[in-house]
Amino acid sequence: MTFEQRLATEIPHLRRYARGLCGDPSAADDLVQDCLERAMRKGHLWQPIGRLRSWLFKLLYRLYLNSRQTATARRESTHPDPARDQQVWPTGEMDVRCRQMLALVDRLPSPQRDALLLMALEQPSYRDAARILGICVGTLRSRLARGREALRDMQEQREAPRALRRVK
């Protein structure tokens, strides 16, 4: 399989993580395209013994961080496309829970959110995930644990008023 073919097989995974990071699909696709262009230019730097997906995710995440910094420096809004709120979401119970979970994930600090999304979507080894995010494994473990606990707290707070209403 050629380098370009291998690149093509990774696109759906890149798009999925990019959507998690960026929020709206259009910004995510722009990010993935930037990543692919960078990968094509830097293809000679990729070592065939390494995992292409990890290498690409690392490129993607760096580009994402750069774009976020640039947006902050320009005082642009980093909030996803307002049109996102107009998306038609499925109304099944499980889908509602997914949507609620994503809303809670969006409230996490970015480092925790980025780590959590990566693990939930791709399940890389901690070593690979730490390399992708540019942090050490200990930091990754800490971010994941704090992020998950924060999510659990938020879930419990959300559930609490309902429980009170039931008692009344």
Added chain:
Amino acid sequence: MRTRDNISDEELSAFADGQLPRRRAAAVAAYLRRDPSAQAQVNAYIDQDRLIARAFADALEAPVPARMQPAGPVGDKRRLPRSGLAVAALLLLTATVVFWSLPESGQPALSQVALDSFRESPSVSADAGPRPDFEPIGFEFAGTRMLGAASVTEYRFRNASGQRVGLYVAPRDNVDSAAYRVLRGEGLNVVTWQSAGEQYALVGEQDVAGLTTLAVNSRRPSSTRPIQVAGPDQPTPAGAAPAPATGPQPVPSAEARDAVISTVDDPG
């Protein structure tokens, strides 16, 4: 944070990810059997991951936009490099410098000849005669002609979705270079390289990544159908020695990949 039995939240989180060493995972599992609240905590972590993954389940199945296909069609013209107008201006300036810094024996640069010809003539007549075979990369021959003043042979190709590319070949006496030069033009991109005493320019509306991929693949031997020059009415019989190539020469794939170097428009 430490919890009972010296099992931390971090370890419970790592247990949910299946990332604990076997011995430590066994200790955590034993602890979970004794402590329902810790068990609920781990279940909550697993449930969080499951909901997040499910929320993006359709992303893996979604069709990939054409602009993202490495060998795909037209680039996205509405986007400029993220670095902004300064980078765009720098690229334009650099591209201009490079365009005019590649004179070949007193003639205009091949890339400039290629751009002008591709822009001015939407199509050229389909002449018989030897030509590079682009069918393995999805493009059919659409015409050829000589651009006399510059001793350049022009080949046109078109794919099933109507996208056009032009390949321009000219002799070159200088030492071969494995590098690709990628030049961004207005609405058109050009990839140039040299091989076997010839210089090549591939022009098209595709984005830089797509066009570079086409250039690399056009030089790459296909396992089932080697790229070679053949006349339209005289296909090379199976097993026969390939005709002398006047088009792009195959190179080892690793070499081709290593040679993908953008010398002009690398803002990163």
